[in-house]
Amino acid sequence: MTNVTVHRHRTAMVRHTLSQPMSLAVRHGMVRPGVTVFDYGCGQGDDLRALAAAGVEAVGWDPHFAPEAPRHEGEIVNLGFVLNVIEDPVERADALKGAWALATRVLIVSVMIVGAVPVDGLRQFGDGYVTARGTFQKYFQQAELKAMLTLTSGIEPVALAPGIFALFRSPEDEQDFLLDRRRGCRASTSAYRANRPARAAVARPQLADRIASAVDAIANFALERGRLPHPDEMEPGLHDLLAAERVSFARAIEASRDDGIDAGLFAQAATERREDLLVHQALNILNRSRTAARPSPAIVRDIRHHFGSQQQFGEQALEYLHALADPQRTVIAMRRAAASGLGALDEDERLVIDSKRVSELEGVLRCYVGCALYLSGDIEQEHLVRLDPLRRRTTLFPLAGRRQPFPETNISITIDLKRQDFVVRTDSRVLVRKADVFGMARRSRQRSLEEQHRITNGNGEVKVLVRT
Numbered sequence: 250m251t252n253v254t255v256h257r258h259r260t261a262m263v264r265h266t267l268s269q270p271m272s273l274a275v276r277h278g279m280v281r282p283g284v285t286v287f288d289y290g291c292g293q294g295d296d297l298r299a300l301a302a303a304g305v306e307a308v309g310w311d312p313h314f315a316p317e318a319p320r321h322e323g324e325i326v327n328l329g330f331v332l333n334v335i336e337d338p339v340e341r342a343d344a345l346k347g348a349w350a351l352a353t354r355v356l357i358v359s360v361m362i363v364g365a366v367p368v369d370g371l372r373q374f375g376d377g378y379v380t381a382r383g384t385f386q387k388y389f390q391q392a393e394l395k396a397m398l399t400l401t402s403g404i405e406p407v408a409l410a411p412g413i414f415a416l417f418r419s420p421e422d423e424q425d426f427l428l429d430r431r432r433g434c435r436a437s438t439s440a441y442r443a444n445r446p447a448r449a450a451v452a453r454p455q456l457a458d459r460i461a462s463a464v465d466a467i468a469n470f471a472l473e474r475g476r477l478p479h480p481d482e483m484e485p486g487l488h489d490l491l492a493a494e495r496v497s498f499a500r501a502i503e504a505s506r507d508d509g510i511d512a513g514l515f516a517q518a519a520t521e522r523r524e525d526l527l528v529h530q531a532l533n534i535l536n537r538s539r540t541a542a543r544p545s546p547a548i549v550r551d552i553r554h555h556f557g558s559q560q561q562f563g564e565q566a567l568e569y570l571h572a573l574a575d576p577q578r579t580v581i582a583m584r585r586a587a588a589s590g591l592g593a594l595d596e597d598e599r600l601v602i603d604s605k606r607v608s609e610l611e612g613v614l615r616c617y618v619g620c621a622l623y624l625s626g627d628i629e630q631e632h633l634v635r636l637d638p639l640r641r642r643t644t645l646f647p648l649a650g651r652r653q654p655f656p657e658t659n660i661s662i663t664i665d666l667k668r669q670d671f672v673v674r675t676d677s678r679v680l681v682r683k684a685d686v687f688g689m690a691r692r693s694r695q696r697s698l699e700e701q702h703r704i705t706n707g708n709g710e711v712k713v714l715v716r717t
């Protein structure tokens with residue numbers, strides 16, 4: 250290995266919002282006011298500022314930015330994108346051991362993963378690469394990180410996202426987390442904003458701080474559409490700011506990539522946007538939409554970016570339609586939705602779901618609901634949706650009595666996808682209650698949790714995954 254000076258601290262970015270691991274910890278309720286947090290390798294400290302702004306007691310240490318700060322215990326310890334910047338494997342292992350020793354309840358570890366960033370042209374160094382800025386990056390395989398965490402802690406980690414794991418000291422904490430996640434419980438992160446110190450306190454404002462509102466606008470666009478914007482997709486005010494600061498649009502994009510856009514969230518946004526576009530196009534084809542041939546310039550750019558060409562996009566959308574034609578695939582997707590707590594399977598294996606949660610379904614099921622709504626029209630009021638792919642029917646139950654604690658209905662709208670027609674029924678003998686569906690969902694979640702106890706591995710042996 251040739252001699253290279255690695256500047257690890259240069260990897261620490263300015264953040265205006267929480268990092269992905271901290272954001273996940275907040276959304277899953279692990280980090281909240283009343284819980285102590287220690288950020289091991291806290292970089293410039295923006296996560297700490299954002300946590301403090303939301304009333305969470307959080308401190309951190311960093312060998313470059315906060316070398317004098319004491320290394321404290323914390324109920325939750327974050328080791329965020331640190332292991333991947335350390336070029337020495339022994340020191341890397343020490344950092345992990347050090348962070349784990351301080352975590353009294355949960356250690357959250359995040360790294361860059363293989364494939365997150367192109368490495369063409371980067372110089373190989375040890376088991377990673379050095380960049381033009383003199384930083385080191387190791388890109389982990391998910392399984393490699395998992396093995397490293399298991400080896401150090403003796404505990405099997407729980408995957409939160411690609412490259413992000415949590416190690417729970419107590420099985421009870423892990424179970425609480427798993428149950429809440431399956432139920433789809435998510436807390437909001439909106440109170441967590443990094444209020445950076447006033448400009449005067451900083452000797453020379455960094456570019457990202459000088460054009461902070463432009464960086465925010467570019468980051469918001471990128472995280473919504475999973476791609477970077479073209480100049481004409483941004484408000485004129487942004488161009489005025491850049492002109493006043495004498496910064497080109499390309500430079501602003503670069504600053505956003507370095508300091509404003511979290512790579513993990515960006516990749517996730519791209520995946521979601523791709524699926525949204527496919528569902529949209531599949532429904533366009535199915536419904537013979539008259540406007541499908543005239544997408545807006547922004548959508549054309551999305552398609553080109555995410556699929557390469559209109560033709561490839563069309564072909565993939567057709568695959569979605571084939572999935573619709575195969576009820577078994579839909580049934581499997583429904584079972585997955587029920588197992589994750591999104592809805593409930595009734596005795597005939599039909600999925601019943603609250604209309605507010607339809608957007609969280611897998612693409613093939615969203616297509617299914619979308620086809621039905623095309624025939625029936627949207628229903629403004631809260632309703633339940635029952636999917637019955639084997640009989641190619643979808644039934645909507647518009648709920649009355651929203652102010653009451655127990656919304657219910659005896660009206661049903663059954664859409665027959667085969668006959669391309671629908672029937673509205675009011676039957677005073679059949680009363681559908683939302684509370685019953687929730688009871689059903691609880692029971693099917695319980696069943697799926699119990700099934701998690703026994704997952705068969707490849708050899709046909711039964712492996713116990715959940716500690717009780």
Ligand SMILES: C[S@@+](CC[C@H](N)C(=O)[O-])C[C@H]1O[C@@H](n2cnc3c(N)ncnc32)[C@H](O)[C@@H]1O
Nearest residue numbers: 257258260261268290291292313329330331344
């Ligand atoms: C990519 S930054 C991540 C900073 C912060 N956790 C975040 O997510 O914004 C990596 C940080 O690791 C710090 N670092 C380098 N070697 C370390 C070590 N041995 N132990 C802890 N932190 C280290 C660097 O100083 C740098 O601030």
